[in-house]
Amino acid sequence: MASLTDHLTDLVADVDAALLFSPTSSFYERFADDEVEVVVVAPDNDVDAETFVELPLPFDNVKDRIRFGIEGAIDEDLLAEGDEVACVASVFDGGSDALVRVTVDEGIHTGIFDLFANSRAEPSVIRDVFEVAIELGKKGQKGKPVGALFVVGDAGKVMNKSRPLSYNPFEKSHVHVGDPIVNVMLKEFSRLDGAFVVSDSGKIVSAYRYLEPAAEGVDIPKGLGARHMSGAAITRDTNSTAIVLSESDGLVRAFKAGELVLEIDPEEY
Amino acid sequence: MSAAQITVPEFLANVPYRIWLALGVLLFGLLLAYLTGVINRRLLRRAGVPEVIEGTAFERTAREFDTSTVRILARLSSYFILAVTVIVALTVADVNYLEQFWSGVAAFLPRLFVAVVVFIVGIVVGDKAELLVAERLRGIKLPELGVLPTLVKYSVVYVAALIALGQVGVQTLALIVLLAAYAFALVLFAALATKDLVASAAAGVFLLLRQPYGIGDEVRVAGERGIVQEVDLFVTHIETDGEEHVVPNHAVFREGIVLIRG
Numbered sequence: 001m002a003s004l005t006d007h008l009t010d011l012v013a014d015v016d017a018a019l020l021f022s023p024t025s026s027f028y029e030r031f032a033d034d035e036v037e038v039v040v041v042a043p044d045n046d047v048d049a050e051t052f053v054e055l056p057l058p059f060d061n062v063k064d065r066i067r068f069g070i071e072g073a074i075d076e077d078l079l080a081e082g083d084e085v086a087c088v089a090s091v092f093d094g095g096s097d098a099l100v101r102v103t104v105d106e107g108i109h110t111g112i113f114d115l116f117a118n119s120r121a122e123p124s125v126i127r128d129v130f131e132v133a134i135e136l137g138k139k140g141q142k143g144k145p146v147g148a149l150f151v152v153g154d155a156g157k158v159m160n161k162s163r164p165l166s167y168n169p170f171e172k173s174h175v176h177v178g179d180p181i182v183n184v185m186l187k188e189f190s191r192l193d194g195a196f197v198v199s200d201s202g203k204i205v206s207a208y209r210y211l212e213p214a215a216e217g218v219d220i221p222k223g224l225g226a227r228h229m230s231g232a233a234i235t236r237d238t239n240s241t242a243i244v245l246s247e248s249d250g251l252v253r254a255f256k257a258g259e260l261v262l263e264i265d266p267e268e269y
Numbered sequence: 270m271s272a273a274q275i276t277v278p279e280f281l282a283n284v285p286y287r288i289w290l291a292l293g294v295l296l297f298g299l300l301l302a303y304l305t306g307v308i309n310r311r312l313l314r315r316a317g318v319p320e321v322i323e324g325t326a327f328e329r330t331a332r333e334f335d336t337s338t339v340r341i342l343a344r345l346s347s348y349f350i351l352a353v354t355v356i357v358a359l360t361v362a363d364v365n366y367l368e369q370f371w372s373g374v375a376a377f378l379p380r381l382f383v384a385v386v387v388f389i390v391g392i393v394v395g396d397k398a399e400l401l402v403a404e405r406l407r408g409i410k411l412p413e414l415g416v417l418p419t420l421v422k423y424s425v426v427y428v429a430a431l432i433a434l435g436q437v438g439v440q441t442l443a444l445i446v447l448l449a450a451y452a453f454a455l456v457l458f459a460a461l462a463t464k465d466l467v468a469s470a471a472a473g474v475f476l477l478l479r480q481p482y483g484i485g486d487e488v489r490v491a492g493e494r495g496i497v498q499e500v501d502l503f504v505t506h507i508e509t510d511g512e513e514h515v516v517p518n519h520a521v522f523r524e525g526i527v528l529i530r531g
Contacts, residue, residue, distance in 0.1 A: 156496035156508055159485025172480050199499055205484045
């Protein structure tokens with residue numbers, strides 16, 4: 001046992017900050033008079049922490065969760081490059097059961113925080129679209145994988161850089177991505193070709209849009225098809241964010257400013 | 270000893286029939302009071318009252334005295350029934366002295382009971398309203414808004430106190446005048462402050478229902494030309510190169526809309 005305890009002591013030796021992921025308030029209070037800087041990363045600031053980073057998605061993948069927390073803390077100038085951070089998180093259901101030591105460096109920066117916090121659209125809207133895309137990726141249509149392309153934010157400009165493929169089923173409707181009805185409509189969604197355009201506040205503006213951005217010089221990983229290409233290109237031409245569900249490999253990817261920022265496997269959620 | 274044994278049944282036989290009846294009424298009343306207390310407590314619990322009022326100041330004070338609001342209310346109904354029973358029993362037993370007094374009490378008791386219940390409910394509702402408003406405002410870190418929850422609480426308590434005082438027959442005219450003046454000021458201020466918002470919302474309903482322009486259209490409204498980015502109940506967002514104009518909907522409506530095609 002001694003070596004285990006020693007290892008734990010080594011893990012937390014001279015850390016600059018402690019990141020607590022969704023702590024309970026009694027757990028948080030135990031850190032109250034600790035000299036280490038404490039940053040709380042959670043969906044809501046239930047514990048009234050002074051330094052708090054909002055977690056828009058639950059991020060089942062602990063790596064993504066930690067990345068998000070660290071990037072958020074960097075963004076709020078709580079952490080700097082080179083800092084040593086101890087992260088207390090929950091890997092399985094239940095309380096905080098894991099301790100991870102991370103060195104803040106360039107490699108940890110994936111833009112995942114940027115995607116939510118600094119997008120034109122509201123973070124909750126991006127999260128909702130993610131959830132819709134993930135749900136769609138899980139279900140597919142009649143067991144077959146489907147693809148989908150959502151362009152979120154800056155809808156006015158996106159509409160002017162695209163044209164309709166068919167009648168817009170969302171004309172004069174007021175459906176928002178967070179609405180419960182969207183989950184019911186998911187199956188129908190997968191049949192529609194073209195892109196979905198979602199406004200900053202989450203209103204589904206249009207389906208069946210054919211995007212016409214200038215695609216020269218857009219650099220996306222090889223092997224991704226036309227859907228990803230047009231999604232990435234429109235985010236470079238406008239201030240929008242593209243969330244793409246791939247038909248071929250079933251992954252959900254997010255593009256911003258023409259670059260891939262996040263890749264999620266729906267099966268992990 | 271034998272004399273005493275004889276006198277007890279004799280004494281019992283001599284007790285007037287009315288007294289027996291009164292005792293019976295009293296016993297029945299006790300039982301009823303107890304049952305009412307238990308049933309009331311259960312009903313209030315079942316209705317989820319303890320969860321709803323949890324955390325209110327009244328409940329916390331009650332907890333300090335090792336009781337709870339629900340228990341107090343249940344007790345109150347028990348005592349009320351008990352008091353009525355005692356009066357009925359006294360009447361049945363034909364206790365003549367102070368008859369005037371008892372009849373006055375009998376008439377007054379239900380009103381007092383209602384007054385106390387109204388007052389307690391008023392305090393609890395006021396506390397709850399304060400909590401709700403405070404919770405709503407917690408996201409907005411503006412110290413000036415701190416008086417709002419207290420204001421809401423005391424308004425509710427004030428009205429409850431008015432009703433309670435009215436029940437027990439206290440002259441409340443002056444207090445009612447005060448309340449009317451307060452309500453009038455509140456309505457006036459609200460109307461003045463939200464005039465534009467209400468007008469915008471009315472125009473916004475039209476814009477959302479009829480959609481004379483949608484997201485992506487190029488328009489000129491209220492002197493600003495650009496692409497519509499967002500239409501909601503109160504405002505329309507219009508964007509030109511790098512500039513986003515947030516135009517209140519009543520201005521859109523008043524000055525008309527120019528749709529630019531081409």
